[in-house]
Amino acid sequence: MVTVIPGSDTVSKSFSSSLASPLGAKLCEPTFKTFPDGEAYVRLPCDLRGEQVVVVKTMVPDQDSSLVQALLMSDAAREAGAESVALVAPYMAYSRQDRAFLEGEPVSIRAVMRALWSAGYSALVTIEIHKEESLKHFPGTAVSVRPFAFMAKGLGLDSSYVVLSPDIGALPRARDLALSLGASYDYIEKLRDRVTGEVSMRPKELSVSNKKVVIVDDIISTGTTVAKAAQMLRSMGAVDVKVLVAHALLVPGAEGRLLEAGITRVYAANTTPVTSAMVSQIDVAPLAADALRSLLKVA
Numbered sequence: 001m002v003t004v005i006p007g008s009d010t011v012s013k014s015f016s017s018s019l020a021s022p023l024g025a026k027l028c029e030p031t032f033k034t035f036p037d038g039e040a041y042v043r044l045p046c047d048l049r050g051e052q053v054v055v056v057k058t059m060v061p062d063q064d065s066s067l068v069q070a071l072l073m074s075d076a077a078r079e080a081g082a083e084s085v086a087l088v089a090p091y092m093a094y095s096r097q098d099r100a101f102l103e104g105e106p107v108s109i110r111a112v113m114r115a116l117w118s119a120g121y122s123a124l125v126t127i128e129i130h131k132e133e134s135l136k137h138f139p140g141t142a143v144s145v146r147p148f149a150f151m152a153k154g155l156g157l158d159s160s161y162v163v164l165s166p167d168i169g170a171l172p173r174a175r176d177l178a179l180s181l182g183a184s185y186d187y188i189e190k191l192r193d194r195v196t197g198e199v200s201m202r203p204k205e206l207s208v209s210n211k212k213v214v215i216v217d218d219i220i221s222t223g224t225t226v227a228k229a230a231q232m233l234r235s236m237g238a239v240d241v242k243v244l245v246a247h248a249l250l251v252p253g254a255e256g257r258l259l260e261a262g263i264t265r266v267y268a269a270n271t272t273p274v275t276s277a278m279v280s281q282i283d284v285a286p287l288a289a290d291a292l293r294s295l296l297k298v299a
Contacts, residue, residue, distance in 0.1 A: 001026070003048060005077065007057035007069055007076060008032040011273055015090055016056040018285030023292060025054065030073065040065065042072040049081035052296050055121075059093030060249070060272050067093060067112065071119040078120040086123035086295060087116060088288050090271035091247050095130040096161035096219075113137035125291045127271050128173075128218045128246035129286055143291045147269045147284040148173060148216055149180035154282050155240075155267060159183045161212045164203060164233075166225045173216050177244075188229050201232045210236035219247045220266060227261035234262060238271055247271050248279045 008080045028046035034087035035041060055077065057070040060286050070087060077085045097108035109130075116124065117139045124142040129135065135142040138244065148212035158198035160180040165174035171187045186206040213233050220226055220243065241263065249269035255276045263278075270281040 001048060001233065002054060003028050003051045003055045004081075005044060005046075007028060007055070007066070007073070008203040009056045009058065009061070009066070009273070011060075011090065011270065012056045014227065015058065015088070015270060015285050015288075018283050019056060019088065019289050019292075021062060022286060022289040023296075027108075030076075032069070040072060041070055042069065042076055044073070044076045044080055046072075046080075048077055049135070050083050053077040053082040054088060054292060054296075055085060055087045055088075056088045057143060058090040058271055060091055063093035067115070071115060074116070074119040074121050077278045084122050085120050086125065086292065088292070089126045090269070090284075090288070092126045092129050095134055096233055098131050098134050107137075109134045113142075114139075120257060123295045125288050125295070127269055129289065130218055134136075141295055143295070144174070145284070145291050146176060147169070147282075147286045147287055148177040148244060149285060150287055151267060151269065151282045152177060152181060152214070155242075155244075157181060157214060160205055161214045162186065162203075162208055164188055164208075164215050164229070166215060166217050166229055168204075170217050175215075175283075177216050192267065201228060201250055202236070203233075207236075208233050210219065211281045212240040212242075213239055214242040214244050215240045216244045218269075219249060220245045221249045221251055221254065223257040227244075227263065230258075230261040230263050243267065248274075248276075248281075250275050250279065 004020040004025045005028045031043040033041045044094040055073045059066045074085045094112045121134040122140045129144040163174045163185040164177040165171045165187045168187050174185040186203045189204045212247045246269045269284040
């Protein structure tokens with residue numbers, strides 16, 4: 001039998017409810033509190049002996065406390081006699097620090113993955129991790145689910161759109177979405193004038209004149225790159241620019257930046273809290289359920 005256990009935040013609770021039904025799982029509501037000195041407390045008031053436990057904990061807001069809560073929930077489930085414990089982390093914190101950029105830095109995602117394994121997780125499912133190669137740092141079975149084709153179907157996107165990634169590194173995301181739509185795709189390149197030093201942006205090969213465009217990426221945080229891209233695309237004749245991301249973090253200042261660029265709507269997966277009225281979320285828990293069926297061998 002499968003038991004789904006949500007973290008304390010509203011995103012994890014909502015995601016858990018959507019996840020439990022297709023798995024035929026029961027929900028276990030934990031008890032959470034904070035000690036006077038700031039340390040976290042977790043208790044799982046359910047019979048978990050012999051159960052396949054799925055902990056759902058997105059890693060925002062406050063990534064550090066989210067990570068600690070996830071570690072404690074796994075340890076508690078193992079202590080309670082769970083047969084196995086899997087983690088569904090809709091948003092995986094620290095995934096952007098996937099290498100040591102400067103001497104003396106950690107590979108943060110590696111440290112996080114090792115900590116999760118040590119806490120007792122044998123499997124991990126996340127939504128669109130920054131770089132899929134990071135999953136190799138988790139000693140168990142780890143899956144990153146790509147949600148864009150599923151999201152695009154819900155929005156009614158079709159082959160009339162041009163799919164663009166904001167840089168060459170995100171091109172596989174654009175390619176996968178374009179192939180599912182039967183659409184053209186490209187990436188936006190940055191060009192620096194050797195004389196003035198001015199930086200400009202444009203699609204590498206495709207024309208967007210009189211085209212509908214969807215920009216696809218894993219995370220939108222400050223909104224700077226997407227805002228500049230949208231302004232550039234409109235100046236080149238794009239008639240519609242949509243933004244499709246897995247994780248809409250939208251730190252302070254991002255909403256204003258996007259609105260100034262003419263973006264009034266961001267479509268995102270339901271992996272983070274909604275911090276702006278301009279964000280429309282699409283429930284991708286069914287995709288995580290599909291991944292879990294295979295990992296847990298659930299019919």
